[in-house]
Amino acid sequence: MGLFLACLSLQALLPQQNAVPRLQYALWEARYPWLARSVDKLGLNTIASTWWFWGLGFALAGSLGLSAGRRAFVMMRTGPSPRGSQIALGVIPSGQSLPEVTAVLRHRGYATSVSQEGVAGRKGTPGSWGSLLFHGGLVLLFLGVLLSSATRFRGFVELAPGQTFQETNGYLVERRGVLAPQGLDLSVTVLEMGVAFWPDATVKDIWAQVAVQEGDSPVVEGVVRRNQSLRVQGTLQGTSLTLGSPFGAAALLRYTPADGSGPLQGYVHFPAESPQNRFTIPGAGLETEAALLGPWRQALEGPSSSSPPFLQLTLRGEGTTPVPHDLGLGESMAVAGGELAFDSMKPWALFMVSQDRGLPVMVLGGLAAVAGLALALFIIPRWVWIRPADGGWQVTGQTPWAEASFLVEMRRIAVEIEGSRQ
DSSP states (O other), X not given: OHHHHHHHHHHHHSOSSSOHHHHHHHHHXXXXXXXXXXXXHTTHHXXXXXXXXXXXXXXXXXXXHHHHHHXXXXXXXXXXBTTBOEEEEEEEEOOOOHHHHHHHHHHTTOEEEEETTEEEEEESOOHHHHHHHHHHHHHHHHHHHHHHHOEEEEEEEEEOTTOEEESTTOOOOGGGTOOOOOSOOXXXXXXXXXXXXXXXXXXXXXXXXXXXXXXXXXXXXXXXXXXOEEEEOOSSOOEEEEEEEEEEEEEEEEEEETTOOOOEEEEEEEESSSOEEEEEETTTTEEEEEEEESSHHHHHHSOOSSOOOEEEEEEESTTOOOOEEEEETTOEEEETTEEEEEEEEEEEEEEEEEEEOOHXXXXXXXXXXXXXXXXXXXXXXXXXXXXXXXXXXXXXXXOSSOHHHHHHHXXXXXXXXXXXXX
């Protein structure tokens, strides 16, 4: 219940389809990887947008609400009782004797005790222990379903079209506190990517066509949109690739040494919220501070009539003066030992890699869910008192929860008691 309310609060605060990956990503950026892993261990990064989580959460909340409402209604009709609310069926006309009535209760699974006032029956665990075990069963059911469905977080990867992530040479974004997945025989290639903006420059949609290969399995291609996943099913566990909301612009830079050797090129990533980055030009030994300026969002959407975006570069190295230089899209400039060109610009997006926890954990979660369901259904305490009255028996029942189902059970007992007259 607490997890349900926590995710509900996150959904209200952050309007994305699934807000939890953004929370986890923010924790990584803030250099709290242990807290990000704790969020993952609770399964929050996968359950916040799954139908069963919201269904179970609303069902549990509705069940508790209806039960509390029913209990309050019964208490208004019958008055409070030292041990909860009572339900009275009145006098049941019957010719059965006390031993026969006692046999009816025993047949229904009640432990009975006979006295001069009649017979008392008890089923389940009475008192506060029964209520505690009942709620414990509901919690165990929820955690069991959670454990059998939650995935294991493996890391974040920032990729632009044409870039490939592999475990051996993954694109590690250390400057943002993001770690690439470890221990996975996985290859992810972004074939194409697009982004659309609203008029106020906020993101409208992000989509990516990706090719994923796990081990020696066939390559799986698919299109994923923001906060959606592409799943690669293995033998015992599958890997999911989720396209996250954080994104930015990737500038493709090409450096051509003056000695005539082959050109070197690579992407420099600029986060959308702060389009700045640092990189080192290979071969030139120049540390470069870069800022992406101009209408770069329009350039990511497609050809635009506005002026092209440009990079403001500040080169720092031996024999250079740290003066900002502007390098426009499609232009080049001379640097120490060669030439630097701004060839193209594409969007990049954050991909989250997660993996099923495996068959043993899923089985354990399933067993916990079954045990919790059994505990919640069969441990609910119930009391029934059958006292002699004029022409029959007076039936009174009491239970702290699930009064509606208990009322049905009491009516069945009354039918069996009354049936002796036929």
